[in-house]
Amino acid sequence: MTTHMMIELIAVLTAVRGDVPQVMTIDHGRQLPSGPLESTHRSLQAGVRAWVERQTGHPIGHVEQLYTFADHDRILATTQGRMIAISYLALTRSHAGETGWRDWYDYFPWENCKSDEGRACLALIERLLCHWVAGMGHAAERVRQWQRCVSLFAIGDMVAWNDELVLQRYELLYEAGLVAEAGCPPDRAVPGQSMHHDHRRILATAMARLRARIRYRPVVFELMPEAFTLLQLQRVMESLSGVHVHKQNFRRLIMQQQLVEETGEIEERTGGRPARLFRFCGEVRQARQFVGTKIPLVQP
Amino acid sequence: MTTHMMIELIAVLTAVRGDVPQVMTIDHGRQLPSGPLESTHRSLQAGVRAWVERQTGHPIGHVEQLYTFADHDRILATTQGRMIAISYLALTRSHAGETGWRDWYDYFPWENCKSDEGRACLALIERLLCHWVAGMGHAAERVRQWQRCVSLFAIGDMVAWNDELVLQRYELLYEAGLVAEAGCPPDRAVPGQSMHHDHRRILATAMARLRARIRYRPVVFELMPEAFTLLQLQRVMESLSGVHVHKQNFRRLIMQQQLVEETGEIEERTGGRPARLFRFCGEVRQARQFVGTKIPLVQP
DNA sequence: TGACTTATACTCAATATGAGCATAAATGGC
DNA sequence: GCCATTTATGCTCATATTGAGTATAAGTCA
Numbered sequence: 123m124t125t126h127m128m129i130e131l132i133a134v135l136t137a138v139r140g141d142v143p144q145v146m147t148i149d150h151g152r153q154l155p156s157g158p159l160e161s162t163h164r165s166l167q168a169g170v171r172a173w174v175e176r177q178t179g180h181p182i183g184h185v186e187q188l189y190t191f192a193d194h195d196r197i198l199a200t201t202q203g204r205m206i207a208i209s210y211l212a213l214t215r216s217h218a219g220e221t222g223w224r225d226w227y228d229y230f231p232w233e234n235c236k237s238d239e240g241r242a243c244l245a246l247i248e249r250l251l252c253h254w255v256a257g258m259g260h261a262a263e264r265v266r267q268w269q270r271c272v273s274l275f276a277i278g279d280m281v282a283w284n285d286e287l288v289l290q291r292y293e294l295l296y297e298a299g300l301v302a303e304a305g306c307p308p309d310r311a312v313p314g315q316s317m318h319h320d321h322r323r324i325l326a327t328a329m330a331r332l333r334a335r336i337r338y339r340p341v342v343f344e345l346m347p348e349a350f351t352l353l354q355l356q357r358v359m360e361s362l363s364g365v366h367v368h369k370q371n372f373r374r375l376i377m378q379q380q381l382v383e384e385t386g387e388i389e390e391r392t393g394g395r396p397a398r399l400f401r402f403c404g405e406v407r408q409a410r411q412f413v414g415t416k417i418p419l420v421q422p
Numbered sequence: 423m424t425t426h427m428m429i430e431l432i433a434v435l436t437a438v439r440g441d442v443p444q445v446m447t448i449d450h451g452r453q454l455p456s457g458p459l460e461s462t463h464r465s466l467q468a469g470v471r472a473w474v475e476r477q478t479g480h481p482i483g484h485v486e487q488l489y490t491f492a493d494h495d496r497i498l499a500t501t502q503g504r505m506i507a508i509s510y511l512a513l514t515r516s517h518a519g520e521t522g523w524r525d526w527y528d529y530f531p532w533e534n535c536k537s538d539e540g541r542a543c544l545a546l547i548e549r550l551l552c553h554w555v556a557g558m559g560h561a562a563e564r565v566r567q568w569q570r571c572v573s574l575f576a577i578g579d580m581v582a583w584n585d586e587l588v589l590q591r592y593e594l595l596y597e598a599g600l601v602a603e604a605g606c607p608p609d610r611a612v613p614g615q616s617m618h619h620d621h622r623r624i625l626a627t628a629m630a631r632l633r634a635r636i637r638y639r640p641v642v643f644e645l646m647p648e649a650f651t652l653l654q655l656q657r658v659m660e661s662l663s664g665v666h667v668h669k670q671n672f673r674r675l676i677m678q679q680q681l682v683e684e685t686g687e688i689e690e691r692t693g694g695r696p697a698r699l700f701r702f703c704g705e706v707r708q709a710r711q712f713v714g715t716k717i718p719l720v721q722p
Numbered sequence: 723t724g725a726c727t728t729a730t731a732c733t734c735a736a737t738a739t740g741a742g743c744a745t746a747a748a749t750g751g752c
Numbered sequence: 753g754c755c756a757t758t759t760a761t762g763c764t765c766a767t768a769t770t771g772a773g774t775a776t777a778a779g780t781c782a
Contacts, residue, residue, distance in 0.1 A: 129492075129506060159492065165492065166490065166491070166492045187489060187490060189487060190466065190487065190490040190508050191465075191466070192429075192459065192465065192466045206429060206506065208490050351728095351729090352729085352730095353728075353729080368770095368771065368772065368773095369728095369729090370730080370731085370732090370772085370773085371770070371771065371772080373729090373730075373731095374770095375770095390779085392727080392728055392729075392779075392780095393726095393727055393728060393779085393780070394726080394727035394728025394729065394778075394779055394780070395727080395728050395729045395730085395777065395778040395779045395780095396728090396729080396778075396779065397728075397729060397730090398729085398730095651759095651760090652760085652761095653759075653760080668739095668740065668741070668742095669759095669760090670741085670742085670761080670762085670763090671739075671740065671741080673760090673761075673762095674739095675739095690748080692748075692749095692758080692759055692760075693748085693749070693757095693758055693759060694747075694748055694749070694757080694758035694759025694760065695746065695747040695748045695749090695758080695759050695760045695761080696747070696748065696759090696760080697759075697760060697761090698760085698761095
């Protein structure tokens, strides 16, 4: 029953610099930081928290378990034991130019529908998937997989783009052999940097989870500075979700939910009319942290 | 690095009998079924699936990872190694009177707000929590914890009942020392059967996850028979979520989403006017399984 | 000064939602 | 057969939410 096992903790540590969501990496952006579970850790959560805070020197806000993997890829070559990886999403406030931070969308350019680069990448993916489906033997399978492509990548305006399907889209590209991790030669692969092992997959899981969370829970504020303007908040939401937001409606929803309160200060350097600064009213809402945020995310 | 470890898989296997959600247990309802991870399993998910199907003889529909625990409670006494438990939610269609099945609400009577028993239990909990809070030293702490009680148990109509907060409510009762698992003597505990280890906590996690899932994904149908009337579907949704639904609005939403199609058959034995039978159109929707269901859940 | 930027307030139509009314079609009791 | 009761099903209506636009304020920069 008791066999040789290694438990590995993998952290997707995320922060936002300017408006750009970033992830902490090691090995020149090829891997996520990871470490073994130590017996001194009171719990898994405590283990991740302590270890990440020691590594980066930053206090961590939100920490959340993502997924536990134990696939055959993860069988250790050296011992006859198995490798179990428990992945976590951790949010931290800011960082002053330390190394290791990479942009989310270096790995998933197609997830950034806001940018021209993202849209170009999506157009390319559409062509490649079309080609992939066309090469299938059975007609029924062709139809089924094309349906899947259409709904995941919102091809042809039949369905709306769903920003939370990051993992499903990556898995489709993997199945279609369009990413380097699936053994695809770099010149045929879709744009986007690959990672070692299944780390890009784990990053996709984290992105999907965070995109889902910011919709219903006030976790964005873990990534914001103490005081911020409503446009700054909107820009962070947009860059995390990868889609545009209607500015006036965004303000309306934030205000009417009383998630934030005015600091009384004014931000002068907006490039236009000065803006009021806000802070998250976490104290009031800490006890009733279950009410949920609603953010209007729309198409470009 | 490589230490003695035991990986345990714990399954919350759920089915619905009549209108009643049930969970598979062992040890006279005191434990959830669990087994060690075997090296023959290709992946964790495959391991759970194979093992549960072998144990029950039923095919499993939806399988979903819940959470991985490694707290100090779980350190093995016999060896110096650590115990890791990976919990799963699994859904199966029906069962013909096998042993081991228990009602959800035997463990969590307060989660069933539909029933008189549930409402009575909630009234009792309100009194007990009030007493717990009153005994606190600091006034600030009293206010904070009472806020928490109010929002979790929807005390005094200030906030609406949120059916997805099963885990948070259980944790509050645990902290308040009102459940047997927290060392509370049975005569002082809140109604509801306790379980060994942290198994009731894991069940709470599963219930919360399933309540959240049925709102946005068409997983209810994994629990339904092949053909069903709309009222049967509604009753299952209500019993899973524990709250009432407006019948006409429920039908409207189900129909307009085209989740189901008529079988052409008629169910005569409704106790009133015969009802049309429906089936889930899974074939059509399998490819675009990401659209999401919307179910109107309201208060009694 | 005028073009441009951002901030902020307000309006309006389309849609979604919650709640109810009305009618249809079966049952069982008398 | 008649009537109370049960469930099924179709339809209406007020209200809330949402998407999208207009209008105005108050800065910057050339």
